[in-house]
Amino acid sequence: MFTGIVAEVGRVRDARARDGIMALTLDSSLVRGALARGGSVAVNGCCQTVTALDERGFTVEIMPVTAARTTLGGLAAGEPVNLEAPMRAGDPIGGHFVQGHVDGVGEVVSVARDGGDHRVRVRVPAELARYLVPRGSVTVDGVSLTVAGLEESVFAVALIPHTLAVTTLGRRRAGDPVNLEMDVIGKYVRGFMQEWERQEAARRLS
Numbered sequence: 001m002f003t004g005i006v007a008e009v010g011r012v013r014d015a016r017a018r019d020g021i022m023a024l025t026l027d028s029s030l031v032r033g034a035l036a037r038g039g040s041v042a043v044n045g046c047c048q049t050v051t052a053l054d055e056r057g058f059t060v061e062i063m064p065v066t067a068a069r070t071t072l073g074g075l076a077a078g079e080p081v082n083l084e085a086p087m088r089a090g091d092p093i094g095g096h097f098v099q100g101h102v103d104g105v106g107e108v109v110s111v112a113r114d115g116g117d118h119r120v121r122v123r124v125p126a127e128l129a130r131y132l133v134p135r136g137s138v139t140v141d142g143v144s145l146t147v148a149g150l151e152e153s154v155f156a157v158a159l160i161p162h163t164l165a166v167t168t169l170g171r172r173r174a175g176d177p178v179n180l181e182m183d184v185i186g187k188y189v190r191g192f193m194q195e196w197e198r199q200e201a202a203r204r205l206s
Contacts, residue, residue, distance in 0.1 A: 001086060001087055001097060001098070001099060001100075002042045002047070002084050002086060002087060002098040002099070002100055002142075003084070003087055003091070003093050003094055003095040003096065003097070003098060003144060004045075004084070004095030004096060004098040004137075004139050004142065004143055004144025004145075005084065005094040005095045005144060006082040006083065006084055006142055006143055006166060006167045007030055007031050007034075007083060007084050007085060008028060008029065008030040008031050008083045009080050009081070009082060009083070009166065009167065009168055010026045010027055010028040010031065010043075010057065010080070010081050010082075010083045011026065011027045011078065011079065011080055011081070012024065012025070012026055012027075012075050012076065012077050012078060012079045012080075012081060013025045013026060013027050013056070013057060013077065014077055015075055015076055015077055018061075020064060021061050021062065021063060021064070022061070022062040022067055022072075022073060023051075023059055023060075023061050023062075024043070024048075024059065024060050024061070024062055024072065024075060025052075025057065025058070025059045026043065026057045026058060026059070026060070026081060026083070027056050027057040028056075028057040028058060028083055030083075031083040031084065031085050032053065032056075032057050032058055034085035035050050035053065035058055035085060036050065036053075037050055037051065037052065037053055038050065038051075039086070040086045040100070041058070041060065041083065041084070041085060041086070042082075042083065042084040042085075042086075042098070042100045042142050043060060043072060043081050043082070043083060043142070044070075044071060044072065044081050044082050044141045044142050044168070044179050045082065045098070045100065045102060045139050045140070045141050045142030045143070045179040045180075045181055046066065046070050046072055046100060046102050046142075046179055047099065047100025047101065048060035048061075048062065048066075048072075048100075049061070069102065069104070069105070070102045070105065070179050071105060071141075071177050071178065071179050072179075074177075080168050080171070081168065082141050082142040082143060082167050082168050083142075084142055094144075095137075095143075095144025096137040096139075096144050096183065097184055098139050098142075098144060098181060098184075099181065099184055100142075100181070101181060102179045102180065102181055103128055103131075103180055103181055103182050104124065104125045104127075104128050104180050105125075105177045105178065105179060105180065106122045106123055106124045106125070106128075106140070106177070106178050106179075106180045107122065107123045107175065107176070107177055107178070108120060108121070108122055108172050108173065108174050108175060108176045108177075108178060109121040109122060109123050109154055109174060110174050111172065111173060111174060114158065116160070116161075117158040117159055117160050117161075118158070118159040118164060118170075119148065119149075119156055119157070119158050119159075120140075120156065120157050120158075120159060120169065120172065121149075121154055121155070121156045122140065122154065122155055122156075122157070122178060122180070123153055123154050124153055124154070124155065124180060125153075126153055128180060128182055129152065129153045129155075130190065131182035131183060131186045131187060131190060132147055132150055132155050132182070133147065133150070133186070134147055134149075134150050135147060135148075136183055136186065137183045138155065138157070138180065138181070138182060138183065139179075139180065139181040139182075140157065140169065140178050140179070140180060141167070141168060141169065141172075141178050141179050142167075142179070143163065143167050143169055145157040145159075146158075
């Protein structure tokens with residue numbers, strides 16, 4: 001479990017395929033100290049298992065299904081990535097509950113300055129738009145954000161200078177893909193409602 005508060009922007013040291021699995025080695029100065037082999041780490045919002053540690057960072061192995069359903073499969077050496085170690089019992093929850101289970105890949109539609117912040121609009125897959133609500137939570141590349149605007153399958157977030165400086169979101173441009181995780185509470189509520197609707201429909205037919 002994570003909170004969507006990025007602890008560090010790491011950098012891809014090496015990315016190579018081994019027996020169909022992509023081994024991703026990342027340089028990290030802060031998050032590396034909180035990790036253990038076999039433990040979890042969020043890389044651009046995607047929960048991965050640490051398979052090796054060295055003095056400069058750590059390695060994760062990306063399965064083909066993860067590479068296909070997230071942006072991790074397109075990473076190359078030298079690219080920056082958002083990193084977060086898993087939360088521990090008693091840690092403050094500065095963002096919201098984030099599982100690190102990416103629901104889909106969105107596309108940045110536009111980036112524009114709006115007063116003192118940057119407003120970024122992201123197009124989401126149609127099946128994920130139902131989980132978005134105004135002023136609700138959404139995770140973009142591992143960053144916990146508030147939905148500042150909503151129009152059909154496009155939502156907007158407002159990024160303050162601090163977020164731009166300490167995450168990779170300040171580098172995002174129109175057309176860039178981003179990992180999306182919808183609010184887990186919303187997903188559970190949606191699931192309960194669908195089951196209730198199914199039971200109500202069955203009751204009416206009985």
